[in-house]
Amino acid sequence: MATKKTFSSKPSTGSMAPWLGIAFIVILLDQLSKITITRLFALGEEKVITSFFNLVLAYNYGAAFSFLDKAGGWQRHMFTAIGIGAALYIIYLLKRNSGQRMFCWALALILGGALGNVIDRIAYGHVVDFLDFHWQAFGHFPAFNIADSAICIGAALFVLDELRRVNK
Structure with a gap:
């Protein structure tokens, strides 16, 4: 009989x-x-790497896809607070479920990405983005960074x- 895996009520034994x-x-x-790109490029400067x-x-002064980018600074x-709160909750989940490999991989990537962008917000007041994908008539996808990629x-x-x- 298969058992459904749920979040443990007590900490797992994994590290x-x-x-x-x-x-x-x-x-x-x-x-x-981000340090490399800010030293090599001026704001808005673009270097074509491939056709896409x-x-x-x-x-980015806002969040994903420049959400609230022009909201005045608040x-x-x-x-920043949301990122720190999410990081604390993720650390709690990692402690409780450290033996669940894929779940913890997911949380670790999200944690690293969230804190990477929090560091930018604290240090610069904005997030540094630099990866720009585009496709012919569809135009450019909003620029993003490694932290955003890790979160996704x-x-x-x-x-x-x-x-x-669910399938088990």
């Missing part, structure tokens, strides 16, 4: 260290890439993990 290590690697790669991909230095504090991959893994749980 949080590997998951925090993954989050740290995401933060490190994210911050190094450019590097471009852009600042959004910086709100998104983590979210996809989270959904996949949940679908696996």
